[in-house]
Amino acid sequence: MPDKVIVISLDAMGGDHGPSVVVPAAVQRLEASGGRLKLILHGDRQAIETHLSGKRVPEGAVEIRHTDLVVAMDEKPAQALRRGKGSSLWNAIESVKSGQADAIVSAGNTGALMAISKLQLRMAVPDLERPAIVAAWPTVKGHTAVLDVGANVSSDAHQLIEFAIMGAAFHRAVLGSKNPSIGLLNVGSEDAKGHEEVREAHTLLRERDFGLNYFGFVEGTDIGKGTVDVIVTDGFTGNVALKTAEGTARFISGLMKDALMSSPLSRLGALLAAPALKKMRRRIDPSSINGGPLLGLNGIVVKSHGGADVRGFTNAIRVAEDLVSSGFANEIARNLERMSSIMSSPAAPVESRES
Structure with missing residues (x-):
């Protein structure tokens, strides 16, 4: 058994493809992690469960946190800050702020990801x-x-x-x-x-x-x-x-x-x-x-390409794992x-x- 389970928070609704890419990538990464990984998927429960259907997932390795709200890919950062609370992106970042997750991965709106991450996590140095x-x-x-x-x-x-x-x-x-x-x-x-x-x-x-x-x-x-x-x-x-x-x-x-x-x-x-x-x-x-980390934040945030395929998003999750382990x-x-x-x-x- 691993000494420490790494918990990664995923914005399941972000990017061009949303759950159709994020969920299969999550399953692939769990299979390769050898029991050292837990994933929290934020987004529409029904959509996430649809893409999880028929896939073998270790018990307790996936937690779904439902929300109907999504930050659009073309939404301006200022709008995302005003209207994004409770969205899959906001909640995914918030789980890192609260200490429930070690890192967050999103393929969503880059400007919104940066703005909300900076608001919630703050900068590592004032x-x-x-x-x-x-x-x-x-x-x-x-x-x-x-x-x-x-x-x-x-x-x-x-x-x-x-x-x-x-x-x-x-x-x-x-x-x-x-x-x-x-x-x-x-x-x-x-x-x-x-x-x-x-x-x-x-x-x-x-x-x-x-x-x-x-x-x-x-x-x-x-x-x-x-x-x-x-x-x-x-x-x-x-x-x-x-x-x-x-x-x-x-x-x-x-x-x-x-x-x-x-x-x-x-x-x-x-x-x-x-x-x-x-x-x-x-x-x-x-x-x-x-999988590009946002460096300088008081927390680990990894940006995936918006159009990433399953292999690409799987790699972004792996990058987040590596960063958590590296200190x-x-x-x-x-x-x-x-x-x-x-x-x-x-x-x-x-x-x-x-x-």
């Missing part, structure tokens, strides 16, 4: 302005943590440094690196390139001792190369980059499938190369990296408190630090 969504991006060297990928449309220099600290803590705690390297995403590697906010963040990261392994500016081509362990950018740029990569991956997969099925000879070649092709497909499949939230809180202290003190002259 001076922290906003959470950020991080994605574990597959590269030739393993995985690079990219943030923000959608929580903040724009970010100033101070927020970009917060993202760097949170991304480093995430990579260290979840992806296993000891001293993750950090790069700022820019349109070039020269100091004069980029807008004012990214240049200011670059200067501060070089000149202040945040205890980070700062590499410097990186470009879009460096993401897939794995040039650095953590890539920092604003949510607008990060989200566009992420969705472009996902679309490209699906486009390439489609082209390969068409090419390999185009003739008897190519189909024979595909059969011979099947193990290698399956391995490559798993590496580039967006579902394999689905990364304490690491982030300590580092952000250190940052606040550094930013509130005068900068030391470069000469005195080199002497």
Whole structure:
């Protein structure tokens, strides 16, 4: 028997597919967890039970908490804050606030998820302005943590440094690196390139001792190369980059499938190369990296893609489990408190630090 059962709260009504994806994903994850997982599903009881029908679920592993209210995918964050109380999303987050669950996973409205999570859970450090969504991006060297990928449309220099600290803590705690390297995403590697906010963040990261392994500016081509362990950018740029990569991956997969099925000879070649092709497909499949934590909150919140399939949402639940087990939230809180202290003190002259 496991020492501790991890409890994950699921917004069963969120996303493009709702219970038709969330429930089968929950069942799959329970099967793989070996009895160490319990799930609380928030949403329409009848719809949830319909999708649970006929599936084998360990006794006591699933609890359904009914609500008729749902936050729409196109609802503005301010509206969700006013009208969202009692919804599946609100209740799922509230179970983390009350200590009944260790984490929450939702494929629902990103803005509403961020706003309600911030309202209920608060930020891990009082001076922290906003959470950020991080994605574990597959590269030739393993995985690079990219943030923000959608929580903040724009970010100033101070927020970009917060993202760097949170991304480093995430990579260290979840992806296993000891001293993750950090790069700022820019349109070039020269100091004069980029807008004012990214240049200011670059200067501060070089000149202040945040205890980070700062590499410097990186470009879009460096993401897939794995040039650095953590890539920092604003949510607008990060989200566009992420969705472009996902679309490209699906486009390439489609082209390969068409090419390999185009003739008897190519189909024979595909059969011979099947193990290698399956391995490559798993590496580039967006579902394999689905599940982006909102870093900086006083609680674990994982955002799944709204259009995620069963495999993708299953992976998002697994990410939440890993985060609960890792204790990364304490690491982030300590580092952000250190940052606040550094930013509130005068900068030391470069000469005195080199002497």
